[in-house]
Amino acid sequence: MTSRSTYHHGDLRQAVLAAALDVIAAEGPGALSLRDLARRAGVSHAAPAHHFKDRTGLLTAIAAQGYELLAETLGDAPELSERGVRYVRFAVAHPAHFQVMFQPELLRADDPDLLAAKEHASAELRAGVAGLPDVPDARTAGIAAWSLAHGFATLLLTQNVTAAIGDRDPEEYFRSLTGLVFTNQLPSRGGE
Amino acid sequence: MTSRSTYHHGDLRQAVLAAALDVIAAEGPGALSLRDLARRAGVSHAAPAHHFKDRTGLLTAIAAQGYELLAETLGDAPELSERGVRYVRFAVAHPAHFQVMFQPELLRADDPDLLAAKEHASAELRAGVAGLPDVPDARTAGIAAWSLAHGFATLLLTQNVTAAIGDRDPEEYFRSLTGLVFTNQLPSRGGE
DNA sequence: GGCGCAATCTTGTCAGTGTCAAGTTCGAGG
DNA sequence: CCTCGAACTTGACACTGACAAGATTGCGCC
Incomplete structure (x- = not known):
């Protein structure tokens, strides 16, 4: 080699x-x-x-490949919470891609391949909240879900929750997170 | 100068x-x-x-300062959701600090000042979930809240939600996010 | 088959960078 | 006033990204 x-x-x-x-x-x-x-x-x-061409070109290619892989991983997940799990799965399976994808300064933002791949993954993300029942603002709900998954994935990769999850499987732990959130066990302002 | x-x-x-x-x-x-x-x-x-001493030393100093600033910003916020808002506020006010704090490869992980500052901020974060009523797993709930705030902050700084929030104030938008989550308007697995 | 051509890879070079070592300047405390 | 250490300078070395110009090769096309 x-x-x-x-x-x-x-x-x-x-x-x-x-x-x-x-x-x-x-x-x-x-x-x-x-x-x-x-x-x-x-x-x-x-x-x-x-x-x-460039160091930037290399990183841009990696990011584009990452968005394609993310779109694949999200794939045809049945519903929203499962898409979150898949999002975490992607981050764990492809940490290098994930890291590069979310550092815009490293990338050529107007690269056609990058834009296409990003749009591809973005469509998959949007599909997760498309058919949600009785949600007044689907867009905001989607961003909430994205934030939760993205935040957990980031904290995971930066070693900020390793102590908390112990030796449990990250995906499984994230499932319990979404369980907490979706069943409203997080109290609001004094139980409002 | x-x-x-x-x-x-x-x-x-x-x-x-x-x-x-x-x-x-x-x-x-x-x-x-x-x-x-x-x-x-x-x-x-x-x-x-x-x-x-180093490039790494400079970045480590920045990260340590960042954790101190975060601890300050979280300060004596009354309850959990408000701490989330403060977290987002910190990220918007100190984007450079925020970026460096969450890239461990850039930092000297065993630096005493960094560890102290990190512990300082960590204590503030934990205080947010300390006195929560009727939550079976406070630690998991804390990580859920942290994930949500951290994810939104990250997506915000990486220009991934600028289109969605338009010209609205990020903090205000995040408040509506937590509103959605805490009032259980995000359906789970088909309404389980 | 073989010719040409474009893609692929090499070689050489330049400015810029981090880091180390050794010297210089300065100010505070005795 | 003098010394000593902190703050800064000067000089050097290996490394890097980027560019230009040349060498090699495989592939299509006649």
Whole structure:
């Protein structure tokens, strides 16, 4: 893998993407170095740039791939709370993608592939609240659900709830979270 | 400000911190350059290192300051939902701090100041769910509330809900979110 | 089959960065 | 006044992203 007889690598794009995901998952996007990725793939220092143009280009490609994966993961989940679980599942399964997707400064916001993938995932998210009964403001409800899932996923990946969930499965724990919320066991302003 | 007669700057630490916050808020932590901060303060390129040791040291100092500011902002809020609003308020008022606080790879996790500040803020968060009536699992309820607030704050700062809230005040919008959640207007699994 | 061409990869270079080491300036406390 | 340590400077080194120009290769098309 590191040595190669042919002049052309054959699948450099995929190799660089995979290596980048490893680095990001382990040390964050800031530790990403195009030259290091080139070394890992056994090519010259400028080879990756040919496929991604930029460091920003690489990160944008990762984000786009992430939105596609998210859309896939959400897939055809039957109802809203299950979509939340799927959202958490995605974050756990693809932490590097998740991290990059939500740091706009790292990305080329007007990239066509990114926009298309984002819209794709966005449609899946919206579908979750589309047929909800007796909800006055479906859009706000959707954002509430998104906030809950996104917040939990973020806190999970940043090691901020590891102590609380112990060795329980994150998805399962999130199910109990939604259970609490959806059955109104969180009191409001003094039981209003 | 850029020119200075004395050999000593006088307040370099604060100057660098302030400049760093500007840069981070505008272009993210990745755009941070110690040499650039030195230029802005009108000192030599290695001067900032004397106060923060590292790039990591600077970011750790920012995160610690952030947790102290968060603890202050949460302050003596009366009840849980109001603490959520305060949490969002903090994120909007101090976006640079917020961003850095939740990127562990950027920080020196064992820094004493950081740990102390984090514990300080954590205590404030816990206080919000301390005296909740008739909640079986207060810890889980706290994480649910934290997830909701944190998720909304993150989505807000990453421009993912700007379209939805329009020109409304983020805090006010979040209040309506918690309203939805706490009054159980989000249906569960088909009305179970 | 082989020719040309464009995609892929290499080599070389430049400015910019973080970090370390060693020297310089300054001010406070004895 | 003098010393000593904190604050800052100067210089250096390895590393990085980006660009330009050249080498190599596989593939389509005649």
